[in-house]
Amino acid sequence: MAYPDNQGHFGQYGGRYAPETLMAVLTELEKEFTRIRKNPAFNKEFSLYLQEYAGRPSNLYHAKRLSAHLKTLNVYLKREDLLHTGAHKINNTLGQILVARRMGKTRIIAETGAGQHGVATATVCALFGLKCVIYMGREDLHRQALNVLRMKLLGADVRPVDSGSKTLKDAMNEAVRDWVAHPEDTFYIIGSVAGFHPYPLMVREFQAVIGKEARRQFLAKERRLPDFLVACVGGGSNAMGLFHAFYGDSKVQMIGVEAAGHGLASGAHSATLMKGRVGVLHGSKSMLLQNADGQVQIAHSIAAGLDYPGVGPEHAYYKETGRARYVAVDDKSAVQALKMLARLEGIIPALETAHAIAYLNTLAKQVKKSSSVIVCLSGRGDKDMNQLAALI
């Protein structure tokens, strides 16, 4: 099933668990999105901004030195890191702000973890002259000071969140609270394939451009389809963006890489699909890190963008049906992989992305014969330099 049912269910996952005050807004959004999704004028406008503003299509780069190093894997990197603002997030924020404009909304709110979604949101708000409020956990605010400065320069009102673990999930709660208070004029730009229906579907559709391009580019270069797709999974948007176009290509194996943090046994990780249980968070049913009492567990990853106890419902469905498999890479291996890519290819990836790169070491040892793989290079490492300076 590549599309959810009318209530936004991917199998048992997804749906819309929302406060009464938001039901009308979400229904209105769903109607509008359903209408414009197939509207040629909307799609033309979206494509034009992706091209001329964000810098699409992004390159599919054959990483020859990395491939030689890994021996059994021929690696192609889908270079989302080369897009404006440095990651795949801009695809989604451009799509959503165009929807917001069509709905006549004048105020944008968003949550952010790594700050990348906040920057991508503040960017498109500046582009269209809309008011922008960004909620960010105080913990992340410290880790990602550079992105906070970027958001402020772009004119956003950045509001620190001090509740809970002071990270992404708490910022998301705060944004929902704001939306409940201002449903009339405000549009909530969610940063991943999570949240109430129709967000998981809408965000996937806006990110699906990654896989559509990659599939076409790979076919043009190799005259066949890749054996593997590999992407890191926080909420799951860059992974789903890459995977979706290959859904029907049953021979193409999909691998989502979660953050094992200090190790899966340590409890300090963000491996929701591997270690979570079914639960409801931020408006949809999916896998969720929770303790024995069903309380949401605090996630940990060295990569702020992976540090989220939930995951998009479509990934839970992919896992349940076996369409994709999910693995995890710890903090240390991610940092090593960042260095490996830097030295071998002259590309410094984001710490989130480095998890996907790290898994190639494992995959290279598993494959029986020489295989090809497309990795979603979801973002660049500039934002992580302060954190790395402290580590190295």
Ligand SMILES: *Cc1c(COP(=O)(O)O)cnc(C)c1O
């Ligand atoms: C935000 C972010 C992620 C994680 O988000 P997904 O929704 O899982 O894609 C991964 N990589 C980068 C560079 C990010 O900024």
